[in-house]
Amino acid sequence: MIIYDLCCDNDHRFEGWFHSADDFTEQLERRFVSCPQCDSHQVRRVPSAVAIGTSAAAAPGMPSVALSGTAMMPAGKQVMALYRQLIQAVVESCEDVGEGFVDEARKMHYNEAPERPIRGAATEDECEALRDEGIEVIRLPSIKDEELN
Numbered sequence: 001m002i003i004y005d006l007c008c009d010n011d012h013r014f015e016g017w018f019h020s021a022d023d024f025t026e027q028l029e030r031r032f033v034s035c036p037q038c039d040s041h042q043v044r045r046v047p048s049a050v051a052i053g054t055s056a057a058a059a060p061g062m063p064s065v066a067l068s069g070t071a072m073m074p075a076g077k078q079v080m081a082l083y084r085q086l087i088q089a090v091v092e093s094c095e096d097v098g099e100g101f102v103d104e105a106r107k108m109h110y111n112e113a114p115e116r117p118i119r120g121a122a123t124e125d126e127c128e129a130l131r132d133e134g135i136e137v138i139r140l141p142s143i144k145d146e147e148l149n
C-alpha cells in the first residue's frame with residue numbers, strides 16, 4: 001500500500017491510497033482519482049516527505065509515503081520467511097549425521113573427527129550434556145515445509 005499526497009487544480013490537498021505506483025497511474029488515467037472537496041479530476045502528485053522504517057521521522061500531519069514493501073508485510077510471515085532462510089542455510093551448510101549427531105559432536109570436540117558443521121537428531125538432555133562438555137549446539141525445532149509457507 002502506498003499513500004500519495006495529491007493536489008487538484010484548485011490546490012486542494014488530499015491523500016490517496018494505492019496498491020502500487022502502477023495502480024496510482026492506472027487510476028489516474030481512468031479518472032478514478034478525484035478531489036474529495038471539489039470533485040476535480042485534474043489531480044497531480046505533490047512532492048512529499050518519505051518515511052522508511054522509522055516512524056519518528058514522520059511528524060504528525062507531515063505528508064509521508066510508505067515505500068518499503070517489506071514494512072507492510074505481516075510480522076508473522078516476515079519472521080517465518082527469515083526462519084525459513086535460517087533453516088535452509090543450516091540444512092545446506094551442515095553435514096547430516098542423523099542419529100549419530102551426539103557421538104559425532106563429541107568426536108569433533110575431542111579431535112577424533114574432522115571439525116565441520118553438522119546437523120542431526122538430539123534430545124534436549126543430550127544437548128544439555130554436550131553444552132556441559134563445552135560443545136556449542138543449537139537446537140532448531142523441526143518445522144515441516146508446509147508450515148513455513
Ligand SMILES: [Zn+2]
Nearest residue numbers: 008012035038
Ligand atoms: Zn479540489
